[in-house]
Amino acid sequence: MNVRPASPADGPAIRDVARRSLQASYSLGPQAITSAIEEWYDEEQLEATLADGDRLLLVADDDGQIVGFSESVLAADNTGTLLWLHVDPAHRGVGNAASLFERTREQLRELGATHLQGRVLDDNVDGNTFYEEQGFERAGSEEIDIAGQTYVENLYTESERWGREPMETDEGRTVYVDHDNHERGSIAPFHVVYGGEDAEDRYGYFCSNCNTLANAMDSMGRIECDGCGNVRKPLRWDAAYL
Template structure:
């Protein structure tokens, strides 16, 4: 077994493994899966991912065949986010996911990540169990749209919990900045802001660069702080959300 960074020539194998994995683990229809594969891993997007210093694609080869891969990103100043671990169903039960997880963590740490987070759709029971068995805490959710349907994505973190900090918005309403849930910004992380100290009703984002609230999000999931120009771009979905 060989674990290495992905190359452009791995594109067909990556798309094939992703398709088989999505079919086996998610309640997505064939059209949604095909749309997702084309959007995330077509030749152009794959080339952009491989050229992006903040992104990481690792593949597992067995007998010169790609049978698994992980996709991750440096999503905040010191945080790596694992977006996907895909294993061909024909090779599940062989410990590939655990081995690839460890290798991905090492690569992210080498790039400066001190903390690790993971994202997985709520209906992937095995994926959610994978993180909880490794001591990750569920720190939030996000709604994502795939082929016109809305899905819940769970967010896990092994970073030390810091809780929610109350602040007042422009109308003197108290909202809560979650220091455990953040997204990578072009200058500094954006922390998720909630309307309540305990509930998951999202209010917006907090720019950690200039310490101001940034609520406006466009159709691409892109946020730009009007005060300092810090920008948050979506990690996975584009303007059409497939």
Template sequence: MDIRPAEPADRPAIRDVARRSLQASYSLGPQAITSAIEEWYDEGRLAETLADGDRLLLVVERDEQVVGFSESVVAADDTGTLLWIHVDPAHRGEGLASELFDATRTHLEQRGASNLHGRVLEDNVEGNTFYTERGFEHVGTEQVEIDGRTYVENIYSEAEQWGREPLDDGNGRTVYVDHDNHERGSIAPFQVVFADETGEDRYGYFCSNCNTLANAMDSMGRIECDNCGNVRKPLRWDAAYL
């Protein structure tokens, strides 16, 4: 077994492993899986991922064949987010997911990310168990759109939970900044803001660069802080994050 950073020549194998893994682990229809593969792992997207210094794709080889991969991103200066661990169903039960997890953690730590978050769709029982068995705590949820349908994605963290901090939105309304849930920004991370303390109603984002609420949208549909120009960079490539 060999675990290494992905290379451009690995792109067809990455798509094949992702397809097999999604078919085995999620209650997604064939069209939804095809759409997800086209959206997240087409040639252009994979080329962007490989060229992005904040993103990390590791592949695991068995007998010179790619049989699994992990996808992660440095979402903040000290925090890495593990987006996917995919292992070909024919090679599950061999400890490859655990090896990929450990290797991903090491690579992210080398990039300065001492804290680790994990994301997994709610209906993947095995994936959710993977994080809870490693001591991760469930800290929130997100929504991801696949083929026009919205799915719930659970967010896990192994770091100390900071919770949600109340904040006046400037109009006399109290909103809640979630310090355990943040996304990349061009200058500094954006923390997710909820309209309610339970975290069920999304309000917007809080720019950690200038400590202000950031809900302005630029001409490309991206969230931009109109105070300092910090722009939210999507963790994923699908429409729910653009």
């Protein structure tokens, strides 16, 4: 099996593998799966992903047949995040997932990643077990929206926890960036920022794409980084933070 960068011609095979994998591993309805694949891997989005230098899309090619793929992103703080790792159910159990994972990790490190993390939906038992078998530890969880439904997604990191890093605001106040607690952004993750080291007082967010603080939230829970345009889009459960 050859693990290589994806090309535009791999689009149909990537969508097919994603569909089979999601059907086998997740409690998602047919419409949710179809909507997710259209949103994440249609031709336009796939082209944008392949053109993004901070995105990594690798395919597992078994003698011309795509049997799996991984999608990752590298943030400006050198955090490499494995967003998805899919293997066709008919090709599982023979080491394809492990080979794809190891090559993805190598590629992220070659791109400059010094910290690695992975995300997997909570109801994917095999996926959670897989990260544990690779020596990763669960560092937290968050709710995400897929086709209008809320799901819990677990965050796994390599065994070393990164902790909270003090940072001074423009007003001279010391706040703490939690490198183990992230939320999705349109370009790169936002780290949660606390007003105290005890993590009881949430201050705002830290944009990992340009390493700046972003603490202005509108009435709908939307945050946009002034430095680079990275956006944390509001989701249904954001009303709890208004």
